[in-house]
Amino acid sequence: MNKKTLLCIAALAFSSLSSAESPAVPSGNEQLKSIGGVRVSMQRMLRSTDGRYFLDLYAGIWNPHGVLKDLAETKSIAFKGNQKGDQLNLKSVSVDSMDESAPKYELSGKLDANTGLMTSVLTSSDETENAAIHFEPAFKAADKPIIVFKFYGAEGESQPYGKALKRLDIINKANNSVMQSLTGFTAYAGSIGFLDVNFDGYYDVVLADTSDSRKVEDKRFIYWMYNPKTKQFQRSPQLEKIVGFPALHGEKQQIDFGNAQLYQVQNGLLNRIQE
Template sequence: MRHSVKAHVLLGALALSISTISSAQNTTSNDTLQPLKNVKVSMQRMLKSSDGRYFLDLYAGIPAPNAHLTDTQQKQKIDFKGLQKWQQLTLRSYAVNDKAVASTEYALDGNLNIISSQFSAQLNGKGTNKKIQFGPAFKAVDKPALQFNFFGDKTLKRVDVINKANGKVMQILKGFSAFPNTIGYLDINFDGYYDVVLSNLDGHKVEDQRFIYWVYNPSTRQFQRSPQMEKIVGFPKLDAQKKQIHYDDKVVYQVKDGLLTLVN
């Protein structure tokens, strides 16, 4: 149970690859499905500053990295986009209502550890000049490093989950038809472990905003499909501060102990 970003982020930024986290590789398929080589993975890192003041939604490892910073003290939200060279991020703020116009009011630059998600950053702008150390907003023990191999025909129908530590197939996700170009990899239930989110094309269109949720269970080290979440219509947006999932700004669910409770 995890999700919160703008629809254009998962259906747009989702279309951007994260080669350092996962990649589409060829493996021998034992059925008629063909390897899909161009599936892109979008990973949302939910980060929190060491002093608890700032929350950062970071999308890195993609051609156009971007981030959304929340200052809980000033009640301010700042959107960034920019460039990445290896682990170095150079981000600049932009006007949310006019994304074609760049804004240099704020700069957020730093080094991202792609394994630990530690982000050592420098925030400048409007009288602000400070170093901020970010880490995962939700810590997890023994978080696996994974990559994915994809199979399908006109749609994505199978995902092989590979443990990067030993190169072995840890699990095979199947029994669905999903959008074949992109998947989401994010912490949908705020437990510190990343989950897999697919756009459901089994009787639906992308525009219907129906999603398939494979939630990681650390006790079994397996992804489990969530029928409860799949009943919800709309694009999920995650609020790390409140541990809430917003759907199209109309429906809000509170996440507690891995369970969803309707708030609005």
């Protein structure tokens, strides 16, 4: 199995969201059971309130990491580190520079997991940088639900990778009620993606499609896009036709699926950029 591909969708966990064992539930002609160990990879896209910095952040896990883009100096800094509660402490692992003597950076701050607000300080080893940075969601949305997931699937030799995800319950954390049950798919049960694919401020669900003998390495994905008008997740046949993992470039509102498949998102519409 291609470990790099798996990391794209399974590197992070939003929190410990897997449910406890519960009785089997019907889904079509199958009896599904609750499954655990499913990790939720959540990509936060944050922008500094002064508009200078853009931060892609994966937090809430044992190895928080991200990339900070300085839009004024056209510079990117990759970070990784640790987290205790809402406190993040990240150190640079690479900078867009060929100069080996380039300064090292640290980014420390407090992240509110519900609002996406983050107060932080960026410092450099050469003491030229010591900036307080206030981050907020790059794409704001009204009435964004705070949700957790319950996972159901099937296990056994007949299932892809020995275990397949076949139902996903969306739980409203405010009242613990089921907002929606996503069904009609067979997906990789190791992890799911939870990210704002169309840059509208609402997080969408991305699953690795393992139906019809597909493998994770095939990079075929199932997209459930959140519709704020209906307050429901809807499948996107348009996105599911594209082969490749959706690498989001939020500062440009572009999606790179690899193999020269670069798309611009404008007013919710997906337009391919011809090179």
